[in-house]
Amino acid sequence: MNRYEALANAMAREIRSGSIAAGSRMPSLRQIIAQHGVSQSTAFRAYYLLEEWGLVRARERSGYYVARGAKVPAEKAPPATPPAQSGSVDISDLVFSVLDAAKHPGIVPLGSAFPSPQLFPLPRLARSLARASRLVSPWSTVADLPPGNEQLRRQISLRYVGMGLSQPMEEIVVTNGALEALNLCLMAVTRPGDVVAVESPGFYAALQAIERLDLRAVEIPVDPASGLDLDALAAALQTHPVRACWFMTNFQNPTGATLSIEKKKALVELLAKHDVPLIEDDVYGELHFQPEYPLPALAFDKHGLVMHCSSFSKTLAPGYRIGWACAGRFTDKVQRLKLMTTLSASIPAQAGIADYLQYGGYDKHLRKLRASLQAQLREMEAAIARLLPRGVRVTHPAGGYFVWLELPEAIDAMQLHRLAIERGVSLAPGPIFSASHAFTNCVRLNFGHPWSQKVEHAIRTLGELLDHPSVRGADR
Template sequence: MKRYETIATNLAEQIRAGHLPVGVRLPSLRHLIAQYGVSQSTVFRAYYLLEQWGLVRAEERAGYFVTQGATVKEKAAANGLSTTPTKVDISDLVFSVLESARHPDIVPLGSAFPSPQLFPSARLLKSLVSGTRSLSPWSTVEDLPPGNDHLRQQISIRYVGAGLSVSPDEILVTNGALEALNLCLMAVTRPGDLVAVESPGFYAALQAIERLDLRAVEIPVDPVSGLDLEALQRALDQHPIRACWFMPNFQNPTGTSMTVEKKRALVEMLRARDVPLIEDDVYQELHFSRDRPLPAKAFDTQGLVMHCSSFSKTLAPGYRIGWASAGRFADRVRRLKLMTTLSACIPAQAGVADYLQNGGYDRHLRSLRASLQSQLEQMETALRKWLPDSVRWVRPNGGYLLWLQLPSSVNAMALHALATERGISIAPGPIFSATHAFQDCIRLNFGHPWNPRFEEAIRTLAGILDNPAVHG
């Protein structure tokens, strides 16, 4: 157990025992730093974890206090109660939020995409021309599922670079990662089935569950430690879960990543119950550390992990080229592809394949990662400058998304509405939950080159947070 987890657990036990009753102010950061001999960030993480458990709340310039009902919440957790399966009704909310971000003049802090300025469009166009010229007249038939042979070979080589051995025959080219994820979900579920998803989690997973008439079982995600495996264990023990849809690397929206040990434990937990894992890994190549993080698929020996990714977040957003490495379910997923959209764009497949072989993809990725890391630092500087100290976040080690926890009185949907009126898009927390939770959270995008518009947008958000209309 890490030091911050030890501190949080000790305080949680005192709360459960009644030694720290409801409403009492918890020890200050300075007191705990001296008591445990740790850094300020360690104590901050401990309090953040207690907030995630629902035991404490933060009050600006006052400290942390035990929440009303904390004992009840802890008792429920101790009894092993898991989230009730939920019928999902999220699409209207998601569409209303996304529609507000489509105007070209709006500051895209709520966008799900990085800036197109960061991609090698001219060089990619050259590959598209070259790749298209090399196509044979029979490619319209030959490149039907599973897809362009050359592209699947190049994707297989990328797996080797990540330390995995994945045959091109297992790889299915799709219209972006989202189609890959949806096909995998369709392959292993039927209407009415239960699917474990992250909370907060990617809203497109919730939309897919809604569309297929499935039920969501939400598994908590901590912005520091990632997916709660104990909660998943309880859910698997209590419910007939048919599949899991998780994002172990740079999770959307929190940006957190699971450790190697947790990924291995996750796969083993699911293997013991023969439950498939649909792994959304679209941000894996956007790591800020030296080494690319392993996917959960690296620990799969039974073909249970269906690994999905794309080039939309790293190279060519408009080309809509993704893939699924679907393990034992590959044939089933391939047939579903034939029955639905038939084929991904054939020239785009050829163009991306040519770029991967000749365009300097790794060199581009190094430049892209450096840009994203610099933009994160600039956003954090602006957040610290303009937002109140009560706003908290955990810095991600990759991707381009930042999850902010605001004061508990803030209504993220009201904040979103007022920000939209001022030409700023944000992604409010409720769209990342089947139960519309996380009312005091927002997701911001740092995937755009920093300029005065973004600085002014953060300053404006700070002003909106002072508006009584967003509180209560």
């Protein structure tokens, strides 16, 4: 172990034992240097590690403080009851430290949130973009202010028709990716201090949005196989003043779980009874391995309460940043928020995707993409069976490109993440998927990259690391 790692581990033990209280200021770098006789670089790197582990937070020009939640015990949230209290969220530092670590070039991106861009028809899309940007009317700058490029909204509307749903193009707000759509929908239906129900484990961006907007989260357990626990949701709606839900109903991030049609219907009915809007994040829906698109909750909504958000970022054009919201009765409000915050999505990017949808062969591309992902899932499952220890449980998603691994209870996923990065492999550790940093023995793996010796080797590395003493919590 390096000197800075030893120092960080020593400080981590002090924090975990509670001898430095949550919220209190850590010793200054200067104090650490004097006290432990280490170099400035060692002291700095030790704090960097502590920050990466979510144990301390840096405050600008003020030093390091023990993070709230740093003492959260390493145990899973109870599976079928909602947490007793809704709480404010403190997730971003952890997420950003993990994302930053995974960005380094050369890392095998098992922790990535995106599929491989090699799976996308980028040259064909570039031709559409080039043609559309030559042809687009200069005046569209003004005319295409929200709700966005008319041709694109028509094409999106037609895709809903393909699912048997009617979404008039007037009710489609084009956004900078689904992330903006989700954020605008959340803003449209909440005020600071409101309670929002989210999934646990769930997409960290929901937790970040809740943190940013001064909302409070109530976490609803997600079963890795059957998805959201509706009984827990019903109980939460009874005991908390829930103002909105943010759920992913198809190929949920991170578990890959999909709600059955019956559960989707029951969800919509339950929320209608309480008049609570549902922000439905459906960015993976098109990546189904079964023949049909699994209908979103939107399909069963009779009250305009479901805000259906999706994008082309996971299926066609990750960098174009084009998504949309069908926001039901909240459409006008979402449009206005869009106009106020970012005005409009990029006009040529919208026009380029519209052209591709009309002439580029999107459905053919999707069929190919789904087949690739399904084949990669088979490889991933085989490698996991072959190379990871027996105690590992893995989900079997019917679409998307994530599997969720439950490792033996003693495993510390944050430590595993750190050691894996050092060996050139990223993964998404469980604690970034909940406000309480639970799921300490879980990881999300991405199978959205073409299978290769390198990926195979990365799984083998994970298998080796699962035997590493510090990963097994030996130094706690």
